[in-house]
Amino acid sequence: MPEATTAFNKLSTAITIGTFAGFFILWELVSKSGMFNANLFPPPSVILGAFLESFADGEFKRDVSASIFRVGMGFMLGSILGISLGLMTGRVYLFRVTIGQLLNFLRNIPSIAFVPLAIVWLGISEASKIFLVVWGVIFPVWINTHQGAAQINEQYLWAIRSLGANRMQAIKEVVLPSTLPFVVVGLRMGIALAFITLVAAEIAGAFYGIGYRISSSHLIFRVDKMLLGIVTLGLLGFFADKLYVFAIKKTLPWIEIR
Numbered sequence: 342m343p344e345a346t347t348a349f350n351k352l353s354t355a356i357t358i359g360t361f362a363g364f365f366i367l368w369e370l371v372s373k374s375g376m377f378n379a380n381l382f383p384p385p386s387v388i389l390g391a392f393l394e395s396f397a398d399g400e401f402k403r404d405v406s407a408s409i410f411r412v413g414m415g416f417m418l419g420s421i422l423g424i425s426l427g428l429m430t431g432r433v434y435l436f437r438v439t440i441g442q443l444l445n446f447l448r449n450i451p452s453i454a455f456v457p458l459a460i461v462w463l464g465i466s467e468a469s470k471i472f473l474v475v476w477g478v479i480f481p482v483w484i485n486t487h488q489g490a491a492q493i494n495e496q497y498l499w500a501i502r503s504l505g506a507n508r509m510q511a512i513k514e515v516v517l518p519s520t521l522p523f524v525v526v527g528l529r530m531g532i533a534l535a536f537i538t539l540v541a542a543e544i545a546g547a548f549y550g551i552g553y554r555i556s557s558s559h560l561i562f563r564v565d566k567m568l569l570g571i572v573t574l575g576l577l578g579f580f581a582d583k584l585y586v587f588a589i590k591k592t593l594p595w596i597e598i599r
């Protein structure tokens with residue numbers, strides 16, 4: 342069985358690499374076919390040239406480092422708040438009908454709507470950008486945690502309390518294990534939304550970062566650098582998701598995640 346699993350994993354990796362390679366080769370061929378204006382739709386080879394240019398002058402490293410820091414901080418804070426609020430609203434009726442309803446109202450407001458207000462409140466510092474990423478992360482984490490905590494069968498809690506467990510032991514032995522699979526899903530959704538809100542955060546009030554570079558490249562008609570930023574965001578999000586899945590499989594092997 343282990344040998345079959347290893348062979349299957351290698352096959353899956355090879356197929357994934359082949360899919361990406363085929364995608365970029367097709368992109369190269371279509372761009373050079375003359376069907377589209379190559380200045381508006383540059384091929385990957387031109388984008389590679391833009392990458393080498395940006396990497397050589399340190400621009401690429403500075404932008405990526407800044408964006409990763411903002412995503413990391415925003416994701417961590419948003420996750421902590423989302424999980425805490427989800428446990429509160431999922432298990433306590435008073436919180437569910439007060440804070441829970443308020444969160445249901447707030448989660449319909451997109452992060453981009455807060456960009457001007459975040460700048461007014463927090464200036465163009467890192468705090469405003471991290472705030473916007475937190476806003477994007479907190480709600481999917483909260484609603485998944487809330488759903489996991491709310492669906493616990495009360496009979497399990499009655500049973501463990503009848504055996505003499507106190508409230509904290511009931512939370513540790515029943516609430517957290519039952520909620521954990523929902524938290525895992527919410528956190529995975531939060532990773533994607535962290536990168537989405539990052540762009541909104543960096544387009545306004547930033548002087549470096551991947552989102553800023555996409556916006557500023559548009560002003561000087563550097564479509565190659567715009568696409569470089571877009572591809573970079575996609576790859577960062579892709580590898581962040583893969584790293585998360587790997588970490589969950591190693592630390593929580595009983596949870597099914599693919």
